[in-house]
Amino acid sequence: MHLKPHDGARFLGNGFNGEHRDGARRLEPESTPARAPVSQLDLARMIERASRRFLDYLRLELTKLGVDDISPSQVMVLFTIGSGEIAVRDLLDRGHYVGSNASYNLKQLVESGYLERGASSRDRRLARISLSPKGQLLVERLRLLDETSQFGQGLDIDLDADLQTTHDTLRRLEQWWGDALRYGGILLASCTSYSFIVQDLVSSLT
Amino acid sequence: MHLKPHDGARFLGNGFNGEHRDGARRLEPESTPARAPVSQLDLARMIERASRRFLDYLRLELTKLGVDDISPSQVMVLFTIGSGEIAVRDLLDRGHYVGSNASYNLKQLVESGYLERGASSRDRRLARISLSPKGQLLVERLRLLDETSQFGQGLDIDLDADLQTTHDTLRRLEQWWGDALRYGGILLASCTSYSFIVQDLVSSLT
DNA sequence: TGCTTTATTTCAAATTTTGAAACAGTTCAT
DNA sequence: ATGAACTGTTTCAAAATTTGAAATAAAGCA
Numbered sequence: 001m002h003l004k005p006h007d008g009a010r011f012l013g014n015g016f017n018g019e020h021r022d023g024a025r026r027l028e029p030e031s032t033p034a035r036a037p038v039s040q041l042d043l044a045r046m047i048e049r050a051s052r053r054f055l056d057y058l059r060l061e062l063t064k065l066g067v068d069d070i071s072p073s074q075v076m077v078l079f080t081i082g083s084g085e086i087a088v089r090d091l092l093d094r095g096h097y098v099g100s101n102a103s104y105n106l107k108q109l110v111e112s113g114y115l116e117r118g119a120s121s122r123d124r125r126l127a128r129i130s131l132s133p134k135g136q137l138l139v140e141r142l143r144l145l146d147e148t149s150q151f152g153q154g155l156d157i158d159l160d161a162d163l164q165t166t167h168d169t170l171r172r173l174e175q176w177w178g179d180a181l182r183y184g185g186i187l188l189a190s191c192t193s194y195s196f197i198v199q200d201l202v203s204s205l206t
Numbered sequence: 207m208h209l210k211p212h213d214g215a216r217f218l219g220n221g222f223n224g225e226h227r228d229g230a231r232r233l234e235p236e237s238t239p240a241r242a243p244v245s246q247l248d249l250a251r252m253i254e255r256a257s258r259r260f261l262d263y264l265r266l267e268l269t270k271l272g273v274d275d276i277s278p279s280q281v282m283v284l285f286t287i288g289s290g291e292i293a294v295r296d297l298l299d300r301g302h303y304v305g306s307n308a309s310y311n312l313k314q315l316v317e318s319g320y321l322e323r324g325a326s327s328r329d330r331r332l333a334r335i336s337l338s339p340k341g342q343l344l345v346e347r348l349r350l351l352d353e354t355s356q357f358g359q360g361l362d363i364d365l366d367a368d369l370q371t372t373h374d375t376l377r378r379l380e381q382w383w384g385d386a387l388r389y390g391g392i393l394l395a396s397c398t399s400y401s402f403i404v405q406d407l408v409s410s411l412t
Numbered sequence: 413t414g415c416t417t418t419a420t421t422t423c424a425a426a427t428t429t430t431g432a433a434a435c436a437g438t439t440c441a442t
Numbered sequence: 443a444t445g446a447a448c449t450g451t452t453t454c455a456a457a458a459t460t461t462g463a464a465a466t467a468a469a470g471c472a
Contacts, residue, residue, distance in 0.1 A: 038369040041285060041352045044260045046373050048282055049302050050380040051257045054250045057383035071458085076254055079247060088420060096255050101460055103421055125419040125468050146247045149386075163244040166375040167252050169368045174256040177263035180355075277427085295450060307429055309452055331437050331450045 043173065061145060067138060069112045074105055078114060078131060078139050085130040087120070096178075114138065249379065271347060275318045280311055284320060284337060284345050291336040293326070302384075320344065 058072040070078075080095040092102055106129065109115040114135035120126035131139060264278040276284075286301040298308055312335065315321040320341035326332035337345060 035370075037366050038373045039349075039352050040260075040355070041349065043369060043373055043376075044257075044264075045282060045285060045301075046376045046380070047253055047257050047260065048279075050376045050383070051253050052302050053380045053383040053387070054246075054253065057386050058250075060387055073254075073459090076251060079251060089418090095251075096258050098460075098462095099420070100422080100462075104459075107421085119468095123419085123469070127420065143245075143247065146245050149246070160243050162371055162375045163249060164241075165368055166372045167244045167249055169372040170249075170252045170256045174252070174259045177256070177259040180263050181259070181266055279428090293450080294452095304430075305451070306431075306453080310428075313452085329438070329450085333451065 040173065040176075047170070061142065065138075065141060070109070070114060070138070074109055074114075075138070075142065077102070077105055077109065078135055079142075081115070081129060081131060083131065083136070085128045088127040088129060091129065096174075109135070246379065246382075253376070267348065267351060271344075273344060276315070276320060276344070280315055280320075281344070281348065283308070283311055283315065284341055285348075287321070287335060287337060289337065289342070291334045294333040294335060297335065302380075315341070 055072045058075060062068070062070070062072065062075065077091070077095065077097075081091060086094075088099075088102065088106065091097065091106075092099055095102070097105075106115060106117070110117055113132055116130050116132045118128050120128050261278045264281060268274070268276070268278065268281065283297070283301065283303075287297060292300075294305075294308065294312065297303065297312075298305055301308075303311075312321060312323070312333075316323055319338055322336050322338045324334050326334050
């Protein structure tokens with residue numbers, strides 16, 4: 001499953017990025033002796049990694065369920081659709097997908113029987129996508145797994161709170177990045193920012 | 207930049223997944239009247255979205271810097287490498303990349319002059335990758351942008367703490383998923399879990 | 413009716429990801 | 443030393459995904 005064989009034990013010791021992380025102790029809200037603040041980039045890196053891991057994990061679960069006609073990210077599309085009918089456009093918004101790409105996945109999902117599609121009668125441009133029974137079943141099975149897996153294990157305290165904070169913070173980041181995107185990047189600070197950069201650029205070239 | 211034209215205003219109203227989210231108020235640690243707990247799947251979905259957004263954002267920043275010979279995810283590779291030399295294997299561990307894929311990116315990064323590579327003398331299998339001056343410059347420029355952009359804006363309180371929590375929690379999730387991966391999925395609860403699922407499956411088919 | 417807009421899909425090209433195999437260098441037991 | 447077994451990394455071709463630019467098709471409106 002595209003994990004190299006020697007991926008075994010050495011998992012704890014990955015020193016992140018050399019300069020500003022030292023082993024990420026297990027969340028002790030107060031005891032930490034002032035570690036360098038986490039930046040967007042750090043987080044983005046974390047997000048990338050977690051993302052990859054999750055997809056692999058999901059693929060594993062699918063295999064274990066004997067499901068092999070759908071890809072992990074297509075499963076995510078199913079979850080994004082949720083119960084009920086939605087238009088493709090809504091799906092795009094919910095998941096921040098690119099249209100043509102979503103279309104590609106949707107077609108496959110319909111072909112493999114996870115989705116049903118019909119046109120709205122009021123506006124026949126609207127696609128009205130919804131999970132088929134097969135799709136619902138898969139989603140339910142995975143949700144069940146999800147609920148069952150208490151990955152707080154013996155870990156001390158309110159994981160729930162942390163999950164919530166994480167969720168909200170990610171949303172915030174997403175929002176920020178989205179805003180930057182549509183306003184054309186680094187909002188207010190841009191002027192000063194760029195003058196700095198030019199300085200840096202110049203000095204770096206000497 | 208692969209954002210559809212109508213991606214403009216409707217950004218606030220995307221109701222997540224219908225059943226258990228209502229608009230994600232701006233992190234008020236205490237005031238929230240008990241919202242449904244966030245699950246792994248929810249988070250994973252959030253991570254996916256944020257991930258996409260970030261990559262788009264990064265692409266934009268690159269464009270603005272006039273850099274067009276490197277892809278956003280390749281930039282992330284640069285960051286993962288950080289300063290100093292590392293072996294490819296270490297890079298794989300740090301970023302959870304798949305070998306052949308990393309190799310592909312590394313080759314391009316060397317070709318486009320962002321990386322330097324040499325073989326270690328002790329073990330000539332080891333690759334010893336490091337940023338070239340060009341690579342360092344890019345990384346610096348982006349770091350600077352990153353530091354400059356205060357995306358806490360006027361927002362109330364300790365964003366830093368939240369970022370930290372998010373980071374740690376993501377790491378935890380990543381760890382969990384990774385463990386599940388190498389131990390073969392849902393650790394302890396698997397037995398009960400699966401019996402439930404079979405029940406579900408059966409009842410769903412009647 | 414014609415023109416403009418919105419929703420969605422199609423298509424071909426470009427990029428990325430994969431798995432399997434090939435390579436090359438090390439180690440270790442003999 | 444010799445060769446079997448192993449580790450680190452790359453290559454390669456096939457598969458999957460992503461992209462952007464049309465194409466389609468249905469509304470909406472002047």
